[in-house]
Every structure is written in structure tokens, then in C-alpha cells.
Amino acid sequence: MSTVFKAIADPTRREVLALLRERPMSAGELADQFDVSKPTMSAHFAVLREAGLIDASRHGKSIIYRLRMSVLEDALMGLAQAVGLDLGGAAPAPAMNRKEASS
Amino acid sequence: MTPARTGFAFALSSTIVVVALSVAWAAMVPTLAWGAAIPALFMLALMTVSELRARTTEKGLVERRYGVAGAGLLLALPLAAVVGSSAGLFAGDPSDLSARAWGVAMGLVLAAYGNVMPRHLVRYDPNATGPSPRQACLRFAGRTFVLAGLAHALVYALAPMSLAGELAMLPVAAAVLLVGLRFALARARRAPAN
Numbered sequence: 001m002s003t004v005f006k007a008i009a010d011p012t013r014r015e016v017l018a019l020l021r022e023r024p025m026s027a028g029e030l031a032d033q034f035d036v037s038k039p040t041m042s043a044h045f046a047v048l049r050e051a052g053l054i055d056a057s058r059h060g061k062s063i064i065y066r067l068r069m070s071v072l073e074d075a076l077m078g079l080a081q082a083v084g085l086d087l088g089g090a091a092p093a094p095a096m097n098r099k100e101a102s103s
Numbered sequence: 104m105t106p107a108r109t110g111f112a113f114a115l116s117s118t119i120v121v122v123a124l125s126v127a128w129a130a131m132v133p134t135l136a137w138g139a140a141i142p143a144l145f146m147l148a149l150m151t152v153s154e155l156r157a158r159t160t161e162k163g164l165v166e167r168r169y170g171v172a173g174a175g176l177l178l179a180l181p182l183a184a185v186v187g188s189s190a191g192l193f194a195g196d197p198s199d200l201s202a203r204a205w206g207v208a209m210g211l212v213l214a215a216y217g218n219v220m221p222r223h224l225v226r227y228d229p230n231a232t233g234p235s236p237r238q239a240c241l242r243f244a245g246r247t248f249v250l251a252g253l254a255h256a257l258v259y260a261l262a263p264m265s266l267a268g269e270l271a272m273l274p275v276a277a278a279v280l281l282v283g284l285r286f287a288l289a290r291a292r293r294a295p296a297n
Contacts, residue, residue: 021242023235024227055224064227067238071218071245 007051008077012036013044017069017077020054026062124178169219173212180208199264206259206271210252213275217248236289244282251278 007013016030031041045065048054053073055066069077184204188197221242225235254274259267 021238023231023233023238024225026229057227059227059229066224066227068222068224070222071220071242071249074221074242074246 003047003051004053004073004076007047007053008073008080010044010047013048014077014081016044016048016065017053017067020065020067021069024064024066026059026064028062030065124175124182127182169215173215177205177208177212181205202264203259203267206267207256210254210256210259210271212252213255214249214252217245217250217252220245220248236293240282240286240289243285247278247282251275 008017012034015034019025019030019033027041027045030045031038034041045054045056048065049056053067053069055068057064057066181201181204184193184200185197187193188195188200193200221238221244223241225238225241228235251274255271258271258274262270
């Protein structure tokens with residue numbers, strides 16, 4: 001459960017989950033929605049995968065991410081969103097680039 | 104141990120546990136034993152067959168184990184109520200207590216089932232631009248069954264036993280109806296596009 005809390009503590013990861021609530025998306029489609037580097041996005045995807053909140057599968061040359069959130073995890077994310085939970089330090093932010101630093 | 108052998112060991116051990124619980128049921132409250140044992144044994148049989156067939160995916164095995172744990176809960180919780188009542192730990196009629204415990208367990212199992220429903224993976228459509236109707240339906244179904252299961256458990260825990268059976272069926276029936284309607288509407292909306 002701690003991996004789930006860690007995963008939903010970061011606003012970018014919550015945004016990824018919110019996008020995947022709509023439909024499965026490729027890594028590229030998801031990355032296009034954020035002003036962060038690809039390595040940073042990959043790190044976010046890894047945290048979400050580790051928490052079991054998303055599933056990754058290969059579809060041709062793309063990696064497709066699909067939501068695997070239970071009702072309880074969805075409710076927790078809603079709560080985190082409502083209270084504006086941002087534990088910053090709990091979220092790994094490897095490979096920060098200039099694009100991120102300026103945003 | 105290979106997944107297949109783990110699956111067999113798990114199926115065998117869970118069968119022994121459920122059979123032992125059923126025998127204990129029959130010894131303690133013969134009149135109620137079959138009512139509790141039949142659904143649990145049915146679930147166990149279903150899960151055991153799936154367990155033995157799902158030899159390769161560990162994820163599938165974990166989910167089936169939760170199912171067998173649910174079957175065990177359906178037997179163990181009412182039995183604990185009967186044993187506790189006979190030992191003087193709880194006041195009240197042992198039959199009423201076991202029926203209450205069974206209703207609570209059924210509600211919790213339904214809520215647990217609803218909880219994992221949205222985890223079902225939907226097909227990826229590279230041409231899709233809007234929301235996936237199936238994913239939305241699964242989320243709706245999951246939330247509805249969680250609420251219905253919790254309501255079922257609460258009714259059995261708090262309502263008078265003379266009314267609990269009928270009252271507890273209301274949220275479950277409403278949930279089945281709503282979910283059926285939601286899936287039918289999604290299918291009807293998709294049909295003109297095909």
C-alpha cells in the first residue's frame with residue numbers, strides 16, 4: 001500500500017492516471033501532455049507500474065499503458081487530488097532537464 | 104516450485120480448508136450448513152478449476168487466491184459467530200448470528216469483487232481519440248458493486264433479522280439493474296458507429 005501512496009503523492013503521476021482513466025494511451029501520447037523529459041516520464045511510469053496502478057504492454061513499436069486501479073485506489077487518488085496532496089520529496093525526479101527546471 | 108505445482112498445492116490445501124469448515128458447519132448448525140456451504144463450495148470449485156488452468160500467469164493466480172479467500176470468509180465468519188455464541192462470547196440466537204455474519208460476509212465479498220472490477224484491462228484502440236466506453240462502464244460497475252456490497256453488509260449488521268434479507272437485496276438488485284443499464288446504454292451508443 002505504501003507504493004500506492006508514493007505513486008499518487010505526485011501531481012504529475014496523478015495527471016497520468018487521470019489521462020489513463022479515459023482510455024489506454026501510448027507512452028508517446030502521454031509524454032506529449034507534459035512538459036517534462038522522457039527519462040523523467042519513464043521514471044514516473046515505473047513508479048506507477050511498481051504500485052500496480054498501470055499496466056504496460058508492447059503494441060508494435062509503442063508501449064501502451066492501461067489503468068489498473070481498484071475502486072479503493074481511485075478513491076484514494078480522488079482524496080489526494082481534493083486535498084492537493086503533494087509530497088514532493090517522496091517522488092523521484094531523476095534526469096531533470098532544463099525544460100522542467102524552467103516550468 | 105513451478106506455477107503449475109504451486110497451483111495444485113494451493114487448490115488442494117484450500118479444498119481441505121473449505122471441506123473442514125463445511126464439516127464444522129454441519130456439526131454446529133446442521134440446518135444452516137448447506138445454505139452457507141453450497142455457494143462457498145461452488146466458488147471454490149470455480150476458482151480451483153481456474154487455478155489449475157492458469158498455470159502461466161502469476162497475476163491470475165493471485166486474483167484467484169483472493170477468490171478462494173472470499174469463499175473461505177463466507178464459511179469462516181458465520182461459523183465464528185456460531186462458535187462465539189455457543190461459547191457465550193456474544194448474546195443472541197446462534198442461528199440469527201450466523202445468518203447475520205453470512206450476510207455481512209456476502210456483502211464484503213461483493214464489495215471486494217466490485218473493488219477489483221475496474222482493474223480489468225481494456226483493449227487498446229490506436230485510432231481512439233475519446234474516452235473508452237468499456238473502461239467507463241467497468242469503473243461505474245466497480246463503484247456500484249462496492250456501494251451495494253457495503254450496504255448489504257451494513258443491513259445485515261444493523262437491521263432486524265426479520266427484515267434484513269429483503270432489505271439487503273434492494274441495493275444489490277438496484278446495483279445489478281444500474282450496471283446492466285449502463286452497459287446496455289454504452290452498447291447502444293456504440294452500435295450506430297459500427
